[in-house]
Amino acid sequence: MSALKAPQLPPSWKHSAADVLSLTKAAIESNRKVHDSVAALSPADCNFTSVYVALASADAELENLEPLLFYQNVSTDKELRDAATEAENLVRNFSVEAEMRLDVFKAKKAASENITKDAVSLTDEEKRLVEKMLLDGKRAGLDLPEAQRDELTKLKKELSQVCVKFNKNFNEEDGKILFTLEELKGVPADVVSGFPKRTEDSKELYEVTHKTPDIFPVFKYAENPETRRRAHESYDARLAINVDLFDQALSLRRQIAAILGYDTWADYITEVKMVKSAHGVVQFLDDLETKLRPVGIKDRETLLALKKEEHAEKGIPFDGEFYIWDYRYYDRKYVETELKLDDSLVKEYFPVTVVVPSILHIYQDLLGVRFQEIPGETWHPEVQQFAVWEKDAKDESGFVGYCYLDLYPRAAKYSHAAVWGLIPGRDLPNGKRNYPTAAMVANLAKPTPDRPALMRHDDVVTFFHEMGHVFHGLLSKTKFARFHGTSVARDFVEAPSQMLENWCWEPRVLQVMSNHYKTQQPLPADLITKIIKSRYVNIGLFYLRQLFFAKFDIKVHTDKDATDYTTLWNDLRTSISLVKTKGDPTPGQASFAHLTGGYDAGYYGYTYSLVFAADMYATVFKKDPLDPESGRLYREKILRPGGSRDENVSLKDFLGRAPNSNAFLEGIFGSSKSTSSL
Template sequence: MTKLTPPQAPATWTHTPEQVTTLINELIAKDRALWDKVGSLRPEECTFESLAISRADAEMETETEPLIFYQNVSTSKELRDASNAAEVLLREYGIEMSMRVDVYQAKVNAEKNIKASGRKLNPEEERLVEKLVLDGKRAGLDLPEEERKELEKLKKELSQTCVEFSKNFNEENGRVSFTLEELKGVPEDVISGYPKREEDKKTLYDVTFKTPDIFPLFKFAENPETRRKAYEGYDDRLAVNAPLLDRILDLRRRIAKLLRYPTWADYVTEVKMVKDAANVHTFLDDLQKKLHPVGLKDRETLLKLKEKEHAEKGYSFDGAFYLWDYRYYDQKFIQSSLDLDEKLVKEYLPVSVIVPQIIQIYQHLLSIKFVEIKGDAWHSEVQQYSVWKKDAKTPEDFLGYCYLDLFPRTAKYSHAAVWGLIPGYLKPDETRHYPTVAMVANLAKPTPDRPALMTHDDAVTFFHEFGHAVHGLLSRTQFSKFHGTSVARDFVEAPSQMLENWGWEPKVLKKISSHYETQQPLPDDLIEKLIKSRYVNAGLFYLRQLFFATYDIKVHTDKDSTDYTQLWNELREDVSLVKGPKKPLPGQGSFAHITGGYDAGYYGYMYSLVFAADMYATVFKKDPLDPALGDKYRKSILVPGGSREELDSLKEFLGRPPNAEAFMKELFGDSKASSANL
């Protein structure tokens, strides 16, 4: 590829807290003036062009998203606080704008005038008009003025409470401490990364609740008391959020009632593929019936393993299988039945090799090119890329910018996620505005003994999250409203879930692996064991996911409040078949999805798995590294984003309507099994 200059400069990341505050206020004032202009139009002046002023939304998002992103990644508390405050202002402004009856009426008038004039819109323009009017109805703009004012007040309170919930989540900095003896079984390279301190003549190792620190205890700590203490601390780490969630659920019930929806879940699902809450219940109930006997069998298998080990090591055995037993005995079973040593697998997966190799796979499959660039980001560890078509010859072959922020640090977002920081869209002059995406992860850092190594789970997660990144980079829509991952929430995970399969393909595993000492790839026997482990104890794994989905839909369909901590613990034991602590702990305080856009939507992870399995089995299984198939995927799934019905994109890609056969075959080995409500 010849060296080309991107037609659009990258975002700047040098804001001070004061600048964030000033800018957000200036942007809100500018945007409000624009919508005041739309709201003042006479009925006959309302046209598609006045609606298309919604491009202002794209411009607003382009300027504001980086400002409110700082709260997830900045090392400066002052900047994080300013970013949080900016998000509160922006959310409140968004609520205010969503309640503008004059603007809504302008949209309704424009729709009428377009139809009356006989003007032909293209499909994406038609979809924009339809969605903008529906948005107004869903915002309650058909309601009497008094009810609208009450609705606006409730929405603002809901927004503020959700921001506080998220802030507590990001800034959680708890830890639990153990002696070296209590950490028996945990890999040495993990222990060497824990800070040490002396207390009461004992050396204690401090373990944070960040994934790379705490999860090895769940999987490897031999002492059940160590695992119990670690898990209870983890489950209780965000107790401060429990009363906030109580308030959030109460506000959502009141808002749904004002909007004339039976429940909040019915309101949320109206614009999703599933369409209503009843269909969610049907889907989850059907899946639970299929998974329950499989989960019981898995639990019995692991319980026997626990009984045997407790007898050998002298631990008391009460016949129960606890939350803190699951990950430990799951990996024990895999190790004993398949002779699969996860710690050995990890030695073949150094971060310095895997990250560029996964990027290379995406480049090959989708005919694109990542070019690392230098420049200031929000932290010195962040990698920056300009992204181009594979054989780019002109600036028009530019696709966008990508940031990778891969390692943990204090007050940083603690899981793995992708932010579509800046959308792609067509500007009024018909030139393109290019997207910017950021992938944030928390991979293990190097230790004194070894380089940074990934678990296989980390590698699969990287395939998944990077799938979201390329969705944002390769989408080409006319309007930002439909760009990239702006699809129905119960479809948004499907493309990335499909791409997880690459982390289980033998030739891909060979390609991305390189032992940190010998540089040899994963041997064939280890790859075979790894692949066999994929659906071992799948019943318990998916029942755990089903518990989250069931809790989420229940709290959003129940008409009355309850003790949500009690419900969390009882429902977890009932659905996921594992016992929790004696004293119920407020684990729901760490259920970030429920306030982060997946409210009444967690079912979507499994719902979209059905589509993911179908796409992979039908198209990619025959050759997952074939660029011709990657091109088909890019054109049918990635490029359209949300600019058309997701079902239409699936039909084009599959050559038929989707079905659940591949998903059920993966889980149960039954190609004739089907799942309800697709």
């Protein structure tokens, strides 16, 4: 294995800020020349190769800029981050310019007519490329009069810049909230020991950032409700700077939708998704809320009783309300008291240094690949770089691609967990292959003076999920970059990774992934049983919270009159999530980065795709989650095609039938009395 040489070098990570901008400008100019040459073709010379292949290849070359733009999410160098942000603005603006070229659209239409007239034989993927590229032009408004096209171009560029600014602020947010040790009572000592200390007015204070490993333990463990309230309000308001940008984005989207002839932005967005319409989204969410609400009300009553009991024990006034800052705390307390499951104890069995290699090993065995860590400079010393090969690779033909893991928090780094497809796979004009590269960015807890880096079970689930996206990117094999990997309908893209979360609730897998940091023993059977039982505890409140996000998203993208989005955010959260706030409303929408990062009018997709995820797992994997033959089927039918065919076709091919919601509903409601109402 070590002697094998990859047929493609990994990306370079030695760029200066000047490099980022010069390389971006050169790539844009190269792409523009291709568009110019296509536009200059006579109608008779427009064919599949001269138009569609040429444009697809040029667009793929532009996508290879992604590693340069990626610096804004991960670099410690502000100059480099700023250059990457500027480069993204350049690319976005050029993309608007390119998609609005009427002369290129005419060439596409001429080529399509010639293909039909000459009865040119195309593969299914090639036919899909023609269909999608023609649809691009129609959705861009290229059938509209010139004045409207010019206005669209202007509005789209403005929207692009607003989204870039929003996400830059999101990545670079560095606020802190200060607490005394007494105020942090209940927060595990190993977490507190990692908080920097400072002294103010003779008081020793602990700095808590809004990063997940810092603030979430405060939500879950701080015994003082005032501490949790302050932490939550600070977290919810941490990006107030984005309020105006959020408003601008929604206003621009409404204007664009109106010019294009769509009733709302949500109708425009959902047209190309599995759900097909905004009305379909609203119906799906309303139906699910109706079914979930009785379960959520029961969950709330259970947790409220727990709160009342604790307040009585501690002499804290009880006002009969259940607040947003109570949810994570009492959810955790309920699991500990009813299931005798201690999240802090479970964490001890999941050292990062054990879990990460174990998860990679599981994926490798299941999907028939092998990770080989390779030396080389990356964007940060903590980043791991891997070459990925077929398990039985004997020569360079067994090369799959490259993968990066950037797992720990640091200043100015993207603050959640996500995967970037840095380079898409595709066939090159010379007959060779351009191999994919993917990067997984996370924010796992770092080691403390007392303990190694440990992962909560939630972190393990998240890691397993995100690695699912990595493998979707690595193991897809399409002819065109446009269809590679996760380039599927947005309301399906999460389904493969959501399906893989199920592994984190399987006894065999939990044993393989766990190893106590002191005893080196795997999770004992009784603890595994408790973890599995905890999966659907308070599931009603959990999914109502997801529905709140989805309903807020669809409402702001369908309601033409709403302007006070802070009030809407807080009112909807109270009515749907069944949790209250008090005091001034906090602008939580200003940190809802999904809505400027590609999930606008699409957050429903997280829940929508769970239907497919549950069906895939129950039908194929449940009987033996680690069966390589099932893994091969999954790789061949779901991962390999990417977006090169309709998602329903891939699902039916994998399942052997059309998908249904039985497994999804059974998972959520199977243990609840609400089942009979479905």
